[in-house]
Amino acid sequence: MSALNVISIQRGCIYDGPGVRTTVFLKGCPFSCSWCCNPEAFSGKEYYIDNQKCLKELGVYSLLCESCERKGGARSIIECPFSVCAPIAKRYDSEDLLKELLKDNSLFEQSGGGVTLSGGEPLLQWKPLVPLLSELKAANIHVSIETTLYMRDKQIVEHLIPYIDEWIVDLKLQKEHTKEDYFYVLHSNLGLLRESMSRIAYRLVYVETLQAEKVISQLQDLGINAFELLKCHSLAKSKYDKLGMPFMDYTPSDTAYNVFYRKMLEAGLQIVKHEI
Amino acid sequence: MKRKIKEIIKKATSGALRLKIRTYQKAFDRMSIWDALFKYHCYYDKLPGSLSSANLMAKIIGRSDICLAHGFIYTYDPTKTRLVRAGVEPLTSITPDYALIINSDLREIMHSLPERRGDNSDFIGTLHIVTKAIEDKARAISEQQYEDVRYEAMAKRLPDLLYRDCQSLVEAIQKILFYNGLLWQVGHRHVGLGRMDLVLYPYYKKDVEANRLNYEQAKGLLKEMCLLLGKDSPIKSLNLIGDSGQYIILGGIDKNGKNTDNELTRMFLELFEELRIPDPKLIFRVNEETPMDTWKRSIRCLANGCGSPLFMNETLIMENMVRFGYRNEDVWNVGTSACWEPLIIGKSSDQNNPFISILACNALKKALTEMEDELDYGGLLQLVKRNLAEETRSVVVDKDYDYSPIMSLFNESCIRSGKDFAHQGSDYMYQGAQLLGLPNLVNSLLNIKKYVYERGLVSLGMCREIVQTDYENHLDIKQLFKSANDKKFGLCDEDVLRLSQELIGTVSETIGKLTANGHNVKFGLSSPSYISRGKVASATLDGRNAGEPFAVHISPLSSTIDIAEVLDFASSLSYPVNCLNGNVVDYVIPPVYLNNSDKLVPILRDAFKKGLYQLQLNVYDRATLIDAKLHPEKYPTLVVRVWGFSAYFNDLPEEYKDNLIARAGEYECA
Numbered sequence: 053m054s055a056l057n058v059i060s061i062q063r064g065c066i067y068d069g070p071g072v073r074t075t076v077f078l079k080g081c082p083f084s085c086s087w088c089c090n091p092e093a094f095s096g097k098e099y100y101i102d103n104q105k106c107l108k109e110l111g112v113y114s115l116l117c118e119s120c121e122r123k124g125g126a127r128s129i130i131e132c133p134f135s136v137c138a139p140i141a142k143r144y145d146s147e148d149l150l151k152e153l154l155k156d157n158s159l160f161e162q163s164g165g166g167v168t169l170s171g172g173e174p175l176l177q178w179k180p181l182v183p184l185l186s187e188l189k190a191a192n193i194h195v196s197i198e199t200t201l202y203m204r205d206k207q208i209v210e211h212l213i214p215y216i217d218e219w220i221v222d223l224k225l226q227k228e229h230t231k232e233d234y235f236y237v238l239h240s241n242l243g244l245l246r247e248s249m250s251r252i253a254y255r256l257v258y259v260e261t262l263q264a265e266k267v268i269s270q271l272q273d274l275g276i277n278a279f280e281l282l283k284c285h286s287l288a289k290s291k292y293d294k295l296g297m298p299f300m301d302y303t304p305s306d307t308a309y310n311v312f313y314r315k316m317l318e319a320g321l322q323i324v325k326h327e328i
Numbered sequence: 329m330k331r332k333i334k335e336i337i338k339k340a341t342s343g344a345l346r347l348k349i350r351t352y353q354k355a356f357d358r359m360s361i362w363d364a365l366f367k368y369h370c371y372y373d374k375l376p377g378s379l380s381s382a383n384l385m386a387k388i389i390g391r392s393d394i395c396l397a398h399g400f401i402y403t404y405d406p407t408k409t410r411l412v413r414a415g416v417e418p419l420t421s422i423t424p425d426y427a428l429i430i431n432s433d434l435r436e437i438m439h440s441l442p443e444r445r446g447d448n449s450d451f452i453g454t455l456h457i458v459t460k461a462i463e464d465k466a467r468a469i470s471e472q473q474y475e476d477v478r479y480e481a482m483a484k485r486l487p488d489l490l491y492r493d494c495q496s497l498v499e500a501i502q503k504i505l506f507y508n509g510l511l512w513q514v515g516h517r518h519v520g521l522g523r524m525d526l527v528l529y530p531y532y533k534k535d536v537e538a539n540r541l542n543y544e545q546a547k548g549l550l551k552e553m554c555l556l557l558g559k560d561s562p563i564k565s566l567n568l569i570g571d572s573g574q575y576i577i578l579g580g581i582d583k584n585g586k587n588t589d590n591e592l593t594r595m596f597l598e599l600f601e602e603l604r605i606p607d608p609k610l611i612f613r614v615n616e617e618t619p620m621d622t623w624k625r626s627i628r629c630l631a632n633g634c635g636s637p638l639f640m641n642e643t644l645i646m647e648n649m650v651r652f653g654y655r656n657e658d659v660w661n662v663g664t665s666a667c668w669e670p671l672i673i674g675k676s677s678d679q680n681n682p683f684i685s686i687l688a689c690n691a692l693k694k695a696l697t698e699m700e701d702e703l704d705y706g707g708l709l710q711l712v713k714r715n716l717a718e719e720t721r722s723v724v725v726d727k728d729y730d731y732s733p734i735m736s737l738f739n740e741s742c743i744r745s746g747k748d749f750a751h752q753g754s755d756y757m758y759q760g761a762q763l764l765g766l767p768n769l770v771n772s773l774l775n776i777k778k779y780v781y782e783r784g785l786v787s788l789g790m791c792r793e794i795v796q797t798d799y800e801n802h803l804d805i806k807q808l809f810k811s812a813n814d815k816k817f818g819l820c821d822e823d824v825l826r827l828s829q830e831l832i833g834t835v836s837e838t839i840g841k842l843t844a845n846g847h848n849v850k851f852g853l854s855s856p857s858y859i860s861r862g863k864v865a866s867a868t869l870d871g872r873n874a875g876e877p878f879a880v881h882i883s884p885l886s887s888t889i890d891i892a893e894v895l896d897f898a899s900s901l902s903y904p905v906n907c908l909n910g911n912v913v914d915y916v917i918p919p920v921y922l923n924n925s926d927k928l929v930p931i932l933r934d935a936f937k938k939g940l941y942q943l944q945l946n947v948y949d950r951a952t953l954i955d956a957k958l959h960p961e962k963y964p965t966l967v968v969r970v971w972g973f974s975a976y977f978n979d980l981p982e983e984y985k986d987n988l989i990a991r992a993g994e995y996e997c998a
Contacts, residue, residue, distance in 0.1 A: 062890075063890070063892035064890065064931055066921070066924045066927040066928075071927065071930070072927050072930055107804050107807060110807075114804030114805075116785055116804060116808075117804070133783070133785055133808060134807055134811075134812050135812040135814075155896065156892070158938070159934040162930040162933055163931075163934075165927075165930075
């Protein structure tokens with residue numbers, strides 16, 4: 053059985069669905085939004101390189117560094133004892149992952165929470181996800197999936213519908229990275245979810261390049277009248293540094309954010325506003 | 329230089345003089361210059377427990393002024409203080425049973441005293457002297473003239489109150505304040521307040537039923553009581569301002585096992601949410617039946633930044649107390665000493681913090697100097713355990729304690745047996761020790777295991793050098809020890825848990841064989857001295873430099889361990905029966921968590937259900953604290969939780985501020 057490629061498992065999450073949740077971030081994404089707070093999901097790299105831990109960079113001498121490739125030695129930086137290098141993802145088979153998730157089973161029960169699959173784009177790992185989803189279903193654990201729904205093969209979405217209690221659809225309305233067939237695929241997959249009476253929530257990350265008027269019309273076309281609005285933040289800067297990727301701060305000004313928010317309300321849209 | 333001067337003073341002065349100097353120093357630090365210069369007076373008690381000691385107490389009670397404030401009469405005058413002779417420990421951190429006090433009849437108590445015999449003569453004599461002083465005080469108060477009619481009315485009622493149950497909430501609060509003030513006045517320290525919601529509720533109910541009082545008016549009275557109790561906080565506090573031990577315990581079960589959560593529980597939580605004062609403070613006894621609504625209110629109270637409440641898992645604690653030796657029929661009334669150490673309200677004269685803390689890292693430091701380099705890790709661990717046992721034995725010692733005629737008056741066992749509350753009279757006088765820096769020792773051993781024994785990157789010789797030279801020439805190893813190892817204390821990992829458990833087991837086993845003053849000893853994983861002892865301790869092998877603070881209670885030292893993980897870890901630890909003296913998880917959560925208190929409540933409830941012992945949360949972000957350090961004038965009411973009490977951030981010494989900022993930074997990344 054193929055394993056799941058997991059970036060991180062975050063317990064005690066309070067924003068990714070009902071109750072208290074454990075969110076599993078999965079590697080891989082068809083998009084590469086430059087404001088993404090999980091760039092490791094699409095970076096294609098296998099390791100973070102944290103130069104703040106590198107003694108050579110810090111100017112601290114160590115005998116242990118003599119064999120390092122950065123000093124002309126043979127030891128790869130991956131082997132650095134100071135943990136300069138750390139793997140981005142960890143492979144789990146569904147049994148081990150389930151064990152990890154079940155740690156909070158009583159908390160899920162108490163809070164009406166459950167597991168949220170996020171990423172990256174979790175649908176990319178749909179195959180190894182199915183056995184896990186099936187176990188979660190058997191254990192009666194609520195499952196949310198945070199997805200772009202950008203999956204050309206409709207059958208995959210159709211296949212997953214029975215396992216998912218809530219679809220959190222992350223809308224990619226920013227012009228920078230929209231795929232040509234994005235709206236077509238989204239329309240089609242949303243149609244499937246709606247037909248099956250699945251519970252759907254929508255999310256939009258606000259960056260200043262979003263044009264309110266255009267967003268309003270796009271949302272109307274998609275038949276969306278309520279969504280969560282998230283303000284883009286710069287908390288992922290250190291991740292970009294560790295991935296050697298350029299970081300651009302997309303944090304919008306409060307004014308621009310509030311103007312956008314007001315325009316959405318004026319257009320009759322319902323918004324759950326999240327400040328983080 | 330400072331140390332040198334201290335040494336010279338020490339040699340040149342007697343213990344008594346030093347004690348007086350320290351007391352006056354504190355008065356000058358924490359009182360107005362006028363009061364300190366012209367009113368402050370120390371009464372030195374050379375013979376605690378004797379008739380002359382009781383006469384001295386009577387003298388102090390008679391000479392001290394009363395305080396009229398917030399609508400009540402308070403019998404504590406901070407400018408008069410009783411000092412017990414050097415070598416005798418003042419009675420600290422005990423809580424009287426105010427339920428008993430409120431409906432007490434002083435005459436009846438005196439009538440029930442045993443006959444005066446040779447062996448109880450002094451005890452009975454002291455009770456007579458102190459009782460007369462109490463009666464005289466109440467009479468003197470009633471004979472004074474007052475401009476305000478409220479004080480006048482209260483004063484007139486006071487003598488009568490000594491001989492009967494209270495008839496209203498106002499009377500009950502007044503009677504509490506009367507006796508509470510006297511306890512402080514005669515030299516008790518950290519006088520706990522106990523279960524105020526349970527104790528005061530019948531009087532509130534009576535008032536409400538008679539249409540004499542409504543919810544808001546009652547809340548007003550509680551507010552006045554709290555403000556009055558907190559008024560002298562600096563002088564009541566021991567080392568740090570705020571550390572006064574004035575705890576109000578809310579919630580928990582009553583004698584019949586039913587949850588006591590009532591309107592006053594809610595009232596106190598609302599009040600503390602509104603007041604944002606650090607003294608008094610709240611402790612919240614939780615169990616599986618604690619109502620959701622009370623949980624949410626307590627989270628809101630925390631969110632407002634008053635540092636209260638601390639949560640304690642009463643079910644687990646009561647079970648362990650019974651297994652340790654407390655009677656099953658008594659544990660429903662569990663309270664705490666100054667911070668978190670469980671005791672029985674009114675029945676315990678337990679001294680839960682009389683010893684210096686067991687410094688866990690000393691065990692490893694000593695092992696490194698003793699061991700042969702050929703010793704394997706298992707051998708080293710055995711040596712560490714042996715030294716830890718030795719360290720434990722060295723701190724538990726017999727002590728000479730002060731006497732307490734007033735506490736004895738309100739304890740049936742004392743009256744029956746004719747013995748003082750702190751000298752074989754009370755039902756329980758267990759002693760408590762504290763283990764300091766367990767996280768530092770666990771991380772150090774995990775580092776040695778990995779880097780010395782498994783990977784061979786560091787030698788034992790280097791480890792010794794590091795401890796001696798504070799990482800001089802070994803900055804690389806500091807980096808390695810501090811941040812490279814992925815196994816750390818707080819991680820719910822088999823190896824980490826096993827090692828922590830083994831070390832706790834060693835202390836438990838050792839302490840199980842010890843007694844102090846003939847009483848069994850318990851210990852806890854929470855010590856208040858993580859900064860003061862850290863200051864003078866050498867470097868440790870977890871990347872901690874000499875002089876830096878030790879870890880705070882059960883808290884992770886790594887930004888990779890989040891609250892869910894450390895709660896899991898603490899819940900997975902099995903607390904031996906005598907590991908009973910406070911096992912607090914201390915964590916800093918960012919305010920954003922509290923915007924969703926509905927979701928934080930199940931996280932905490934679940935952790936307690938799984939076996940978490942106690943939890944103390946600070947709610948703030950690092951940026952706020954940094955700004956508060958730089959601009960104290962902008963944050964006059966910022967309250968933080970320090971080791972086990974709340975304090976104004978601005979009142980804290982700089983090293984405490986820095987420690988809070990550093991920890992907030994660590995946990996923000998988690």
